[in-house]
Amino acid sequence: MAAKQLRSERTAEWLTRAVLVGLAALWMIPLVWIVTMSFKPNDVLMMSTAGLLPIPFTLKNFNDIFFVSMTPRWLFNSTVVALGTTALTLVVASLAGYAFARLDFPFKRTLFIVVLAGLMVPEQALVIPLHSVITSWDMHNTHFALMAPRVALPVGVFLMTQFFKAVPKELEEAAALDNASRFTIFRRIMLPLSIPALVTLGIYTFLHSWNDFFWPLVSATNTNMYTITVGLASLQGNFAQTEGLGFIMATAVFASLPIVVVYLIFQKYLVRGVALSTGK
Amino acid sequence: MTASQTAALPQDAGASLRAPAKTKSPLRRRDGLAALAFLAPYLVFFVLFLAYPFFWGIWISLHDWELVGTLRKFIGFANYLDMFEDPLFLVSIRNTLLFTLMTVPAMVAVSLALALALNRETRFHAVLRVIFFTSSVFSVTVATLIWIMVLSPDRGLIAHLFQGMGLQPIAFLGSPDWAMPALTITTVWWSVGFPMILFLAGLQQIPQELYDAARIDNASAWRRLTRITLPSLKRTIVLVVVLQIIGQLQIFGQPLIMTGGGPADRTRSMVQTIYETGFTEWQLGYASAMSLFLFGVMFLASMLQLYIARQED
Numbered sequence: 001m002a003a004k005q006l007r008s009e010r011t012a013e014w015l016t017r018a019v020l021v022g023l024a025a026l027w028m029i030p031l032v033w034i035v036t037m038s039f040k041p042n043d044v045l046m047m048s049t050a051g052l053l054p055i056p057f058t059l060k061n062f063n064d065i066f067f068v069s070m071t072p073r074w075l076f077n078s079t080v081v082a083l084g085t086t087a088l089t090l091v092v093a094s095l096a097g098y099a100f101a102r103l104d105f106p107f108k109r110t111l112f113i114v115v116l117a118g119l120m121v122p123e124q125a126l127v128i129p130l131h132s133v134i135t136s137w138d139m140h141n142t143h144f145a146l147m148a149p150r151v152a153l154p155v156g157v158f159l160m161t162q163f164f165k166a167v168p169k170e171l172e173e174a175a176a177l178d179n180a181s182r183f184t185i186f187r188r189i190m191l192p193l194s195i196p197a198l199v200t201l202g203i204y205t206f207l208h209s210w211n212d213f214f215w216p217l218v219s220a221t222n223t224n225m226y227t228i229t230v231g232l233a234s235l236q237g238n239f240a241q242t243e244g245l246g247f248i249m250a251t252a253v254f255a256s257l258p259i260v261v262v263y264l265i266f267q268k269y270l271v272r273g274v275a276l277s278t279g280k
Numbered sequence: 281m282t283a284s285q286t287a288a289l290p291q292d293a294g295a296s297l298r299a300p301a302k303t304k305s306p307l308r309r310r311d312g313l314a315a316l317a318f319l320a321p322y323l324v325f326f327v328l329f330l331a332y333p334f335f336w337g338i339w340i341s342l343h344d345w346e347l348v349g350t351l352r353k354f355i356g357f358a359n360y361l362d363m364f365e366d367p368l369f370l371v372s373i374r375n376t377l378l379f380t381l382m383t384v385p386a387m388v389a390v391s392l393a394l395a396l397a398l399n400r401e402t403r404f405h406a407v408l409r410v411i412f413f414t415s416s417v418f419s420v421t422v423a424t425l426i427w428i429m430v431l432s433p434d435r436g437l438i439a440h441l442f443q444g445m446g447l448q449p450i451a452f453l454g455s456p457d458w459a460m461p462a463l464t465i466t467t468v469w470w471s472v473g474f475p476m477i478l479f480l481a482g483l484q485q486i487p488q489e490l491y492d493a494a495r496i497d498n499a500s501a502w503r504r505l506t507r508i509t510l511p512s513l514k515r516t517i518v519l520v521v522v523l524q525i526i527g528q529l530q531i532f533g534q535p536l537i538m539t540g541g542g543p544a545d546r547t548r549s550m551v552q553t554i555y556e557t558g559f560t561e562w563q564l565g566y567a568s569a570m571s572l573f574l575f576g577v578m579f580l581a582s583m584l585q586l587y588i589a590r591q592e593d
Binding site: 009012016017019020023024027028029030031033034037045048049050088091092093095096098099100103104105106108111114115118120121122123124125126127128129130131132133135148149151152153154157182183186207210211213214218229230232233236245248249252255256259260262263264267271 | 311312314315316317318319321322323325326328329330331332333334336337340345347394397398404408410411412413414415417418419420421422424425426427428429430435436437440469477501526530532533537551554555558559564567568571572574575578579582
């Protein structure tokens, strides 16, 4: 009886594996196909887009990106905005998180709840008034305008607060006895301890900032200030003129390369961040 | 990425801050000033780019307010009343709800099934987890570009397949019946990774002893699933459903890029109408009112989660 059950479970196991492999193939084939097209000559793609192997093979599309397109500029903008947003977020969120976790000050709880309430405000409810506010400050089409709204999001502060709270107090008090200032304690003791949390928050911020669509779409109206995410969408407007198919695919590959690399390197941190970011 | 996640308000966020025990420590002195210095950098961003715009949005939603030009007339709640007689907004509410209704169950089912199948410590399963999560790191522009190509009637992958079988290719994105399901498929492919990770995290928290006991009782795999796994995952399921509802109500990029809201406004979403009202018709006041209505709907959804979580405790 038990042996029979074991055998049927083993069959189920192999069946599950087969289905999983099939599904994974379904997930990956579109990606492979897009990458393939980016290595094919445009005139060949005009005739047929079929096939998952890049035959005939060319690097012309990638060459074109660098010499005759706006893509390098857009990649530059995306890099500046994503790195800038990440750096600013890490600095302000770790400072504020430390204050909420460890300092004692009037109205602390009220202030924390006000900041957390910001978690409930979706981007979509902010874009319209944010646009109006940034217009009145005459700040559209700047890198800073693309960064600031994401730096203001409370997720990072919440994460860092939770993290610092879990650090044992004894570590700090020893230093305080040596008359170290709050900032010294923060920099010398708390920051080194929080590197894993900072990496998680950093990856998470970088990916979201790189992929931001709605806000850059309305704030950066000058083609020179497009991020790659918005720029690629603008290329798709010209989708009908088919000679550029391979070129568009090559741009998409370029647009994704940095985040895929970041993802593969920091996979574990990102996965943990997903769970953390929902307050679990 | 389903970037716009509004995380639901963490449940014990306030409670955990409640006055820490007042121990006298050398660190307590002069904290007030230090706190100000530590908090100021963030609060500047928070106030200028989140809190102030939010209240500013409420203010302009009470006006007839144009993006350019000088028209700024206080009209009270007229914008809020107008939107419910605006056929374009009503159709976009209908589409958004329909999309949410189609996408949330599909997303929850697929991500839960994947998590159940992939919750194993082998290399095989680890590689597959990476594969199913990879599509989530792409921007909406890349994800939609991929699926525009896959679904294209003359050059698409599916069209090649259909031709191979001697079938007539379908213009999925141009078809009133197929456009919405096509957006759902794209969305599930794109963002199944996040809910899958949440389910995997939930599965990790189920005590192994429960399964050991079930094994002694010779419980079948099906019984273990329905009697142990799913009941233990209840909280995670509620969380994922609510996060998905909140996320999918904000759908914007997929229809904007893939169908432009067509054919015949069949896939026009609320956010697209907000976007066009604000930035092509320049009616900022009206667009603000619409986005606050959307915010209200999403707020209700996250209250629902808090309510259900309370019920369980």
